[in-house]
Every structure is written in structure tokens, then in C-alpha cells.
Amino acid sequence: MTACRVCGTNISSPTYEVPAPALTSIMTLLDVPTRVFVCAACGHAQSDDIPDIQAFYDTGYRISLNSEDHDQIFAVSADGTITYRTDHQAALALRLLDLPDGALILDYGAAKADTLRKMTVSRSDLRPHVFDVSSDYAAAWQSWVPQAAQATYSVPGAWQETFDAIMSHFVIEHVADPVGFMREVRALLRPDGAFLFSIPDVAGNPGDMAVADHLNHFSEASIAHALASAGFQLQTIDKTSFPGAFFVVARRIEMPAQTATSSAAAEDAAKQARDICDFWDQASGKLRDGTQHYARRKVAIYGAGFYGSWIYCRIGQAVDVVAFLDRNENMKGATHFGIPVLSPEDLPAEAEALFIGLNPLKARAAIAAQPWLQRPGLDHVWL
Ligand SMILES: [Zn+2]
The missing domain is CATH 3.40.50.720 (NAD(P)-binding Rossmann-like Domain)
Structure with missing residues (x-):
């Protein structure tokens, strides 16, 4: 039995379960089983907590840190031109957020904050701020974020209700309490401030269901439910600009929002999540056969x-x-x-x-x- 991370409903048993080792998003192994639970009430799918989650992100999770130029490839065009992920994210964020001149913007869970840095290259009026739960990234911020606009481990009290916009790129899939995370973000936004976040779309990239440190596998239904619970009005869910990911824009509102998820939408999302779990069960079977054949x-x-x-x-x-x-x-x-x-x-x-x-x-x-x-x-x- 586990409680849904979005709506709190009890989920009695896992839909997908394979023994250790579990594989993380940074291609390290954890000595734990992989289990996925699907919530029919809100359409969320979720995995178990990983052991020692704080240490994992503080000192163990150094994505893209090794080289200044290391970035994931987003697309390769027919003529061989490579588009890197953070360039694409920066352009997309600028388009979706439509920021006012001189906007105060925070990258929350920033890592190196390459996306925000690239946004400030084309929009020098923006006032960038960064926050992360690790101090590993401070050197990457030093040359372009003022010291007072950097925060690690905790956010200064003076930042409450100040930001025009807050972004979190590929962060919320990792957090144990996504609604709590969204409430923290909301408290940092000015009234009507915008929250842009990107997260994997497991329906567009089924592999996400088996990633051990992706504790959340959102559907459009569970995104809507989580945002409403946290005090946001959902504005946009873009699932085409970045295949395999949702880019979501929501606004801070003052009155409690209506929960926007219909039970039919939640049930459809839950069915889709179960189908993806079935796919992984079948994939495991095919590999067992292949392994015997090519031993x-x-x-x-x-x-x-x-x-x-x-x-x-x-x-x-x-x-x-x-x-x-x-x-x-x-x-x-x-x-x-x-x-x-x-x-x-x-x-x-x-x-x-x-x-x-x-x-x-x-x-x-x-x-x-x-x-x-x-x-x-x-x-x-x-x-
Ligand atoms: Zn739920």
C-alpha cells in the first residue's frame, strides 16, 4: 500500500515490479527493486522513494558537470546540424513565458542553469536568480548571476512573493512531494506570477516509467490535479515542442482553484500508465529470450x-x-x-x-x- 503523491489516495499494489538493480536517470545502479504504482483517482503514476534521496542530489547527482560543453542532444537535422537541449529549452521558455521587461526570474532546482543563462543572452533585461539543493553548481553560476541572487540548500526569506516567473526544468519528476514543491514555488511568486516547468511525458517516452529516480510519472490529468491543489491556474500544457516532455505554464492564483481533473480523464491516464507498465514487463521477457539465444x-x-x-x-x-x-x-x-x-x-x-x-x-x-x-x-x- 502506498499513498498517491498527488491526490493522497491509497494505492493497494504495484502495477509494475522488477527486482534490483534499479537504473537511475544518470545511468547508475541502485540496489533496490523498481516498483510503479498507478492512481486511478487522479491518473498519476509513481515509483518508490530512492534510498538516501538528499545525498543523491547533494553530492551524487552531477548531471552535465564534467565538461563545459557537455549537453544532451535534442535533435539532429537532415543536414547534420545539432540542436542542444538547453538551447531548445531556452527558446521554448521565452516563447511560453512571454516575460515583461526587466522580469525577476528564478531557476528553482537550477543545476548549472544553462537554460536561464541562454535566456539572458537573448534577453539582457532579465534579472536571473538561481536555487539548488546542492552547492556543486556555484562555480557554473559565478560569472553571470550576482552573488545575492544565488541560493543553495534554502531560499532567503526576502525572496517570498517577489518573482515574476519561476522555472523548474526536469526537477519535479524527482521530488517525493510534488504538490508541496509547487506550494513552495507559489510562495516565491508575486500574485499572478508564472510558473513554467518541464517534466517527462511517459506516454511519449515510455522509458521514463522504469527510471528509478523519477518518482513521478505525470499525466495531463495528474498535472492539472497537482497544480489546482497547490494554488495555481493551469494555463498551457505543451507536449509537442519537446517530444517526450511536457512544458507546463501555470499562474499563481489567490483563491483555491477548482480541481480540474475529470474522473474519466484520470481513468484514461491510469489505463495508459498500466499499458506502459505492461510494455516493460514484455520487454523484460523479450530480453530474457534474447539472452538465452545469444548466451x-x-x-x-x-x-x-x-x-x-x-x-x-x-x-x-x-x-x-x-x-x-x-x-x-x-x-x-x-x-x-x-x-x-x-x-x-x-x-x-x-x-x-x-x-x-x-x-x-x-x-x-x-x-x-x-x-x-x-x-x-x-x-x-x-x-
Ligand atoms: Zn492520485
Whole structure:
């Protein structure tokens, strides 16, 4: 039994459950099972708390810290032009927020705050502030955020009710109490201030359901419920500009909002979440079959992101993984779990099978577009 993190309803049993190890969003392993609970009352799906969550984010979670240029790729166009995630987020945030001149804006759970920094490059009038629950990022803020506009571990009392806008990019999926988090944000906004947040859309990227440190897997129904409970009026849910993610804009309101979720919408969302859990059960079964078939033979894994890492955790002991293949230039020459990461064109000739570690909604088109992966005698194993 567990209580829904959004509406408090008791959920009697998990819909999805696999034994340890669990894989985190930063590709580390935790010695805990992965369990997902689905709430039919508000359409939320959620995972168990991870052990020692504060230490994990304070000192253990250093996303994109190693190199100044390391950023995740958002898209690669036909002519090879790469768009990085934070550039896309910055443009999207400026468009969705429509900020007034000289706006006071806070990145809450900022990490390096690259998105906000890029926003201030095109909007030098903005007055940026940053907050994080770790001091790891202070050096990344130093050159462009005034000292008084930086906060770590706790937010200064003087910041209450001051901000025109607050952003949280890919933070709320990690927090144990998302409604409490939204209330903290609301208290920092001026009346009618805007809150923009991005979170994974598990329906657009089913892999999110199996990420151990993503405690929340929101639906549009549970987003609406959470915001109403926290004192916000939902303005926009954009799920097309950043495939696999929701970009949500809400306004601080003074009166308690009506809970905007209909029970039909919540039930639809819960059904969709259960279907995704079923997908992962089936994927586990396919990997077990594949592992038996290719036991101790040489295989490669396409994708060094979450899906490919998840596959490796389940087959790496039983088969001989000779390479990860990944198009991300930043990973070229790297090793992942001690295995070399190669460009797809460099698929080793000795590989007899290629396990496809991509978003299943996009995987077949992505693999079909690469002739060097259609070699005779190379089997494709799909999730
Ligand atoms: Zn609920």
C-alpha cells in the first residue's frame, strides 16, 4: 500500500515490479527493486522513494558537470546540424513565458542553469536568480548571476512573493512531494506570477516509467490535479515542442482553484500508465529470450542512453557486449559500464546481434534509416 503523491489516495499494489538493480536517470545502479504504482483517482503514476534521496542530489547527482560543453542532444537535422537541449529549452521558455521587461526570474532546482543563462543572452533585461539543493553548481553560476541572487540548500526569506516567473526544468519528476514543491514555488511568486516547468511525458517516452529516480510519472490529468491543489491556474500544457516532455505554464492564483481533473480523464491516464507498465514487463521477457539465444556470443547495443543502459543491466552478464553504438558526438571515445561507445557506422564486424535501446515509439524508423545496421547475418533484437 502506498499513498498517491498527488491526490493522497491509497494505492493497494504495484502495477509494475522488477527486482534490483534499479537504473537511475544518470545511468547508475541502485540496489533496490523498481516498483510503479498507478492512481486511478487522479491518473498519476509513481515509483518508490530512492534510498538516501538528499545525498543523491547533494553530492551524487552531477548531471552535465564534467565538461563545459557537455549537453544532451535534442535533435539532429537532415543536414547534420545539432540542436542542444538547453538551447531548445531556452527558446521554448521565452516563447511560453512571454516575460515583461526587466522580469525577476528564478531557476528553482537550477543545476548549472544553462537554460536561464541562454535566456539572458537573448534577453539582457532579465534579472536571473538561481536555487539548488546542492552547492556543486556555484562555480557554473559565478560569472553571470550576482552573488545575492544565488541560493543553495534554502531560499532567503526576502525572496517570498517577489518573482515574476519561476522555472523548474526536469526537477519535479524527482521530488517525493510534488504538490508541496509547487506550494513552495507559489510562495516565491508575486500574485499572478508564472510558473513554467518541464517534466517527462511517459506516454511519449515510455522509458521514463522504469527510471528509478523519477518518482513521478505525470499525466495531463495528474498535472492539472497537482497544480489546482497547490494554488495555481493551469494555463498551457505543451507536449509537442519537446517530444517526450511536457512544458507546463501555470499562474499563481489567490483563491483555491477548482480541481480540474475529470474522473474519466484520470481513468484514461491510469489505463495508459498500466499499458506502459505492461510494455516493460514484455520487454523484460523479450530480453530474457534474447539472452538465452545469444548466451556468451558477441552482441552490440544501439543507444547508450537510458534504454540501452537498461538492456545492458539485464543482459550484460550473460552475453558478450562488444560495443554500445550512439550518435551523440559527446560520447565518442567514451566507455559506458566499461564497454566502448562507438559511432553506429563503426559497428564491430564480430557482432551477431544488435539490441535496440531506443524509445520504442521511434526505434524502428531510426534503425531503418541507417544502412550500415542492415548487414546480412546481423539480428535486430527489439524491446
Ligand atoms: Zn492520485
